[in-house]
Amino acid sequence: MQSSRSRVRKKSSTPVYSSQTVLSARQEGRSAGLRAGFEEGYLRGRMDVIASQPAPVFPLRNIHVMYVSSGKGFPYSPFDEGITETLRSLVASVTPTLPNQPVAQLAAEHRPDLVLVLDGLEMPTDQIDAIRAMGIPTAVWLTDDPYYTDMTFQLTLHYDYVFTLELNCVEHYRQLGCPNVYYLPFGVHPGHFRPLRDRAPEVRNLSFVGSGYWNRVHFFQPIIDKLMARGLRINGIWWDRLVEADSYAGRIEQGTWLGPQETAAVYSSSKISLNLHRSYDDDSVNNNASKIPAVSPNPRTFEIAASGSLQLVDVRDDLARFYTPGVEIETFSSHDELLSKIDFYLTHEAERREIVLRALDRTLREHTYSHRLNELLTHIFG
DSSP states (O other): OOOHHHHSOOOOSSOOOOHHHHHHHHHHHHHHHHHHHHHHHHHHHHHHHHHTSOOOOOOOEEEEEEEEOOSOOTTTHHHHHHHHHHHTTTEEEEEEEOTTSOHHHHHHHHOOSEEEEESOTTSOHHHHHHHHHTTOOEEEEESSTTTTHHHHHHHHTTOSEEEESOHHHHHHHHHHTOSOEEEOOOOBOTTTOOOOSSOOSSOEEEEEESOOOHHHHHHHGGGHHHHHHTTEEEEESSGGGSTTGGGGTTTEEETOOOOHHHHHHHHHTEEEEEEOOOOTTOTTTOOOTTOOOOOSOOHHHHHHHHHTOEEEEEOOTTGGGTSOBTTTBEEESSHHHHHHHHHHHHHOHHHHHHHHHHHHHHHHHHOBHHHHHHHHHHHHHO
């Protein structure tokens, strides 16, 4: 006789779905995919319309500018490329040169109307003094204020005009005796930073591009697991300082400095891009003995806005001069606020999209290299 135990069938641990349930799931998945595809195409189409609008027209000045690059190579070389290309659209003639060349001799030969130096830390000041002695105006555009002011304080007195991207440095240079000091933050070179026209090959929820300065490492450390759970990817150098870096191999790309087009592609393929400014009082990398606080936005602020990603940036006092928080950009001042806003914008595509579009529009209308260099030339030539 067959035992009762043998007659009992074991229940399968695998759930059984009806054909109707499977069909419904497929339909929901297809609808979600179509909706996501439509939203992506709609966003990129609108960004393309904004980016295709005629650029603002600035006067072409009948002057000759000798441009002295930073001399530091990458990552400064993209700034040099963008500035040189933009100057050629604003003035009659541009002569690019390097700080390790005989710049004073070249100035004597070419007799430019202006010698413009980027950064200035590699440019010998005796060369600038010789150029000024010829009656040729000189200007320096400082790129890293206030982080290296111990060194920039020493060189600014050698120039006729000083331009700084940090508002808090203006008065300090004036107090040193510099007669013509102007606030001129970096903008963006649209030839480098612009939205992708087609769907990104790798879509990201959340990105951060930048070096692992200690203040960034210390801010990310307590919430890195939560950020990773929301899809964070990091590109940049020094991220081996983050003890969890090896746990997220492939998600934290260490020792990599992306070029401008690569960086723009990362931003444009990211729903949200984080921007966390470096600290003004990090003595391990800075030369800012006066501890001048930084209140102005970094160049990345404009680059993200030009690339078509919603930007979440830590609060800086002068940020609202350039973008309206909650309208063209979003800010955070704590871990909780950052995580809350990430969750909101990852689930509210329409709200995210409109901020992205408004940021792109304002950037192209107000914050390109053409705007900045036209302002610089206006201060000098009227």
